[in-house]
Amino acid sequence: MHGATISIGVLAVALISGCGKTVDDRWYTQAQVERGAVVFDDNCASCHGGNAQGAFNWKKTLKDGSYPPPPLNGTGHAWRHHSFDTLMATIKQGGAPLGGKMPAFDGKLSKDDQKAAIAYFQSKWDKRIYEAWSKRSGL
Numbered sequence: 073m074h075g076a077t078i079s080i081g082v083l084a085v086a087l088i089s090g091c092g093k094t095v096d097d098r099w100y101t102q103a104q105v106e107r108g109a110v111v112f113d114d115n116c117a118s119c120h121g122g123n124a125q126g127a128f129n130w131k132k133t134l135k136d137g138s139y140p141p142p143p144l145n146g147t148g149h150a151w152r153h154h155s156f157d158t159l160m161a162t163i164k165q166g167g168a169p170l171g172g173k174m175p176a177f178d179g180k181l182s183k184d185d186q187k188a189a190i191a192y193f194q195s196k197w198d199k200r201i202y203e204a205w206s207k208r209s210g211l
Contacts, residue, residue: 099156100191101211108192111185115177116193120144124193125142138173145199151205159190 088129095102113123120126121150126143133139142148150159162188177186194202 095195096199096202097208098194100187100194104191105195107185108188108190108195110188112182112192115181116144118191119174120193124196138171141174144193144196145193146201151197151201152208154211155209156190160186164190195196197206 093101093198095105100108112120114123120143121141124143124145126145126148129142130140130148139155142150142164144150154162160183162170162174163181164176165180166172166176167178183191194205
C-alpha cells in the first residue's frame with residue numbers, strides 16, 4: 073500500500089511539473105494549448121475555421137469594404153504583422169480599431185483564456201514562422 077501511495081505521488085508531481093513546461097521553447101505550455109483548443113472552438117472557430125484556416129477568399133474585400141476572417145494558423149498575416157500585445161488587444165477590443173468586424177471579447181474571455189487561444193493557434197505555426205514572429209515580438 074505504501075508503495076502505491078509513493079507511486080501515485082511521483083506520478084502526480086511528474087504530471088504537475090510537465091504542465092508548466094513550454095512547448096518547443098515557445099512562450100506557452102501544453103496545458104495552455106489544450107485549454108486554447110476549447111476556447112478557440114467555442115469562440116473563434118465559427119469565423120476563423122475549425123483549424124484556424126480562415127475564411128475562403130480572406131484576402132478579397134467584402135461588399136462593405138471589410139475583409140473576411142484571416143487564417144491564424146501561420147498561413148496568413150498574423151505572424152508577420154501582429155505582436156503578442158497586438159493579438160491580445162485585438163481579442164480584447166475586437167477588430168474595429170484595425171478596421172475589421174471581429175467582435176470584442178473583453179468581459180467574455182479572461183486574460184488567461186485569451187492567451188490560451190493565442191497559444192492554440194500559434195501551436196499550428198511551423199518552427200520557421202514562430203521563430204520569425206518571436207524575434208519580431210521580442211520574446
